[in-house]
Amino acid sequence: MKKYILMLAVLLAATGHSFAQNEIQPTSKWTASRPDGHAPISVMADHVHHKGEWMFSYRFMSMNMKGLHSGTDEVSTTAVLENYMISPEEMNMNMHMLGAMYAPTDRLTLMAMTNFISNEMELVTRMGAAFNTSSSGFGDLKFSGLYQLFNRRKQSLHGQLGVSLPTGSIEEMDVTPMSAPNETSLPYPMQIGSGTFDGEAGLTYLIQGNFLSFGSQLTTLLRFGKNEYDYSFGNQYQLNNWIAAKLANSLSISGRVQGIIVEKIEGAHPGLNMMMVPAANPENSGGKYINAGLGTNFYIPSGAFKNVRFALEYAFPLYQDLNGIQLKNRSTFTAGVQYSFH
Structure with missing residues (x-):
């Protein structure tokens, strides 16, 4: 199965490049001033700007995880509760993202992004008691520089270097049936x-x-x-390929295939009991993922709202190979608006 999905991703890349290449005009440059001039809304750092240009953006992302898997196999709640006191059943994460981009030169674009995250997890104890935990707050602050390496024959290539600052909380706590009436540290996710x-x-x-x-x-x-609690989340490696079709001067649709590798958590939080819930065990983290996304971009090229974009994307998993016992990703919905100006 994985082999055929990887073949699909390669085919998508080759087909999109071939179709676009056949339409290229030799003297023209790639431009963002069309509905498909930006990637699907879930892809970050996908474009650069002209000297003196600003862009502000807002994105809302909602992710749902439900059902337990180990590797590529389903795991029942009953089986999990044979080894853990608590089993997760479902988790929802909502994220509000604010971004800003500014180009001091035609080649260099600077980018900053912050986000507000809210999480909710539904769990059940070995005794059959159901309960919820939640957390929320501003996440890590990110800064990047995008440098355009070339832009000719309707082709563009740019690199990105950035840093993420640890401004988000790693001290989230809540009350559980095992800790009541006191709060206890929440697990890594x-x-x-x-x-x-x-x-x-x-x-x-x-x-x-x-x-x-x-x-x-x-x-x-x-x-x-590692952080102050002697652990670090795993490194991530990601490949995105997408094709977009311009249906009109203001509208495009897109298809995307994404592959992600996430390494396991290194170290362990001393305040978490690994045998309480799978999410508190670093062995139950990371994995390999292949996702697909369907999206649309709406761009206003003129008038009072010139250069405003609205975009939507719905993404879903094609393949998941999870390290240990984890909740399976089911769907991700992303919506956003972008506005650029000189």
Whole structure:
């Protein structure tokens, strides 16, 4: 199964590049001034700006995780409760993201992003008692520089280097049946930040034809050291490929295939009992994921709302190979608005 999904991702990249390449005009440049001039809304750092141009953006993302898996196999709640006191059943994460981009030169674009995250997890105890835990707060603050390496023949290539600052909380607590009436530390997925300084790097290739465009982005997130609780989240490696079709001067639709590798958590929080719930055990973290996304971009090219974009994307898993016992990703919905100006 995985082999055929990987073949699909390669085919998507080759087909999109081929179709767009056949439509290229030799003297023209890639441009963001069309509905498919930006990637699907869930893809970050996908484009650069002209000198003196600003862009502000807002995104809302909602992710649902339900059902337990180990590797690629389903695991029942009953089986989990044979080894743990508590089993998770479902988790919802909502994220509000605010971003700003500014280009001091035609080649260099600076980017900053902050977010507000709210998590809720539904769990059940070995005795059959159901309960919820929740956490919320501002996440880690991110800064990046995007540098355009070339832009010719409707093709663009730019690199990204950035840093993520540990401004998000790693001290989230809540009351559980085992701790009542006191609060206890929540497991790793319920924390808001990483607690570490993290480095980000990426490379994005774009190509446009008259009606079709294609993009490919390779990114990595590297954790530097461990946080004050003696653990660090795993490094992440991600590849995104997408094709978009311009249906009109204001409207495009897109298809995307994403592959992600997330390494396990290193170290362990001393305040978490690994045998209480699977999410408190670092062995139950990370994995390999292949997701698909369907989206649309609406762009206003003129008038009072010139350069305003509205975008939606619905993403769903094609393949998941999870390390240990974890909740399975079911769906992700992302909506956003972007506004650029000089």
